[in-house]
Amino acid sequence: MKHTETELLELKKAISQMWDLVQSQLGKAKTALLTGDEELARVVMSREKRVNAFELIIDSDCENYIALYSPVAIDLRLVLSVLKINKTLERIGDFADGIARFVLESEDHAKHIDLLKSLHIEEMFALVEQMLEKDKSAMVDENTAQAGMVFTIDTQVDNYYYEALKILSEHLTSHPEDILLGLNLVTVLRKVERIGDHCNNIMEELVFYIDAKVLKHQKLKDNKEG
Numbered sequence: 001m002k003h004t005e006t007e008l009l010e011l012k013k014a015i016s017q018m019w020d021l022v023q024s025q026l027g028k029a030k031t032a033l034l035t036g037d038e039e040l041a042r043v044v045m046s047r048e049k050r051v052n053a054f055e056l057i058i059d060s061d062c063e064n065y066i067a068l069y070s071p072v073a074i075d076l077r078l079v080l081s082v083l084k085i086n087k088t089l090e091r092i093g094d095f096a097d098g099i100a101r102f103v104l105e106s107e108d109h110a111k112h113i114d115l116l117k118s119l120h121i122e123e124m125f126a127l128v129e130q131m132l133e134k135d136k137s138a139m140v141d142e143n144t145a146q147a148g149m150v151f152t153i154d155t156q157v158d159n160y161y162y163e164a165l166k167i168l169s170e171h172l173t174s175h176p177e178d179i180l181l182g183l184n185l186v187t188v189l190r191k192v193e194r195i196g197d198h199c200n201n202i203m204e205e206l207v208f209y210i211d212a213k214v215l216k217h218q219k220l221k222d223n224k225e226g
Contacts, residue, residue, distance in 0.1 A: 004069050008078060011061060012139075015082050015089075018054045019136050022089045022096070025051065026132070026195070029096040030125045033188070034116065036109030044100035051093035058086045074209070081209035085139075088198045088205075092132070095191040102188055112181060115171065119164040119185070124192045127157050131199035138206045150203045157196035164189050 025044055032041040062083045065071065071079055106112050116122070131153050134146045165186070172182045204215045 004071075004075070007065055007069070008075060011058070011065065011079065011082055014054075014058050014061060015086060016136070016140065018051075018058060018086060018089050019132075019139075021047070021051055021054060022093045023129070023132055023136075025093050025096040026125075026129060029099040030122075030129075032103045033099055034113065034122055034125075036103065036106070036113055038104055041100035041103035044096055045104075048093060048097040051090060055086055055090040059083065062086070074212075077209045077212065081205040084205050085202050088202050092195050092198050095195050098191055099188055102184060106181075106184075108181070111178070112185065115168070115178075115181070115185060116188075118171070119167055119189065120160050121164065121189060121192060124157055124160045124164075124189075124196075127153050127160070128192060128195045128199060131157075131196060132202075135199055135202045135206065138203065138210070142210050144203070144207050144210050147203050147207055151200060154196045154200045157193060161189055161193040 025047060028040050028044045031037060032044065062079050065079055066076075069075075103109075131150050134150050134153075138144050138146060168182055168185060168189075172178055207213050207215050
């Protein structure tokens with residue numbers, strides 16, 4: 001095996017490990033939020049530094065690979081995609097950390113848990129976790145066959161989000177004493193919705209790497225034509 005191939009395999013291994021860490025963070029943040037588990041929230045926050053450190057290492061490895069080997073074609077697309085996916089995963093880790101912080105700052109876990117159930121945030125979490133797993137499978141298998149499914153799931157996440165905002169608005173109209181909690185819950189809902197957007201972006205990067213197609217430009221073109 002060529003030295004360059006070994007380096008690429010190490011890059012793939014590193015981004016896979018980053019993926020595992022971020023998925024773990026997201027899962028723990030979800031459980032902490034839905035149960036009010038402050039200890040688990042602290043675990044998420046304590047591991048945020050590890051996510052950030054991983055991001056810096058992978059960024060450095062990608063930059064070094066480009067500087068040393070001047071990759072072209074699919075190898076270059078891989079490295080560029082890993083760079084962008086790495087940053088996106090770090091952002092998802094940030095959202096998990098933010099959700100954990102909400103749990104620690106919440107003054108009434110019972111009330112926020114009951115409200116979140118009515119807002120279907122558990123279903124939103126399940127969908128974004130599904131998206132992140134499908135993204136990872138596409139990366140490992142180098143197969144983007146499930147790209148359309150990921151984009152469809154993101155639409156479902158968006159629908160849940162907008163419906164949740166309506167439900168929360170109605171609740172706050174009749175319970176103005178919950179205004180502060182409501183504002184904080186909007187922020188949490190937005191974080192989960194944004195995670196779905198980021199999972200969408202990851203799949204777009206994988207389509208660029210594997211299929212040499214740029215979906216973002218196509219979307220802009222479709223929007224203009226529509």
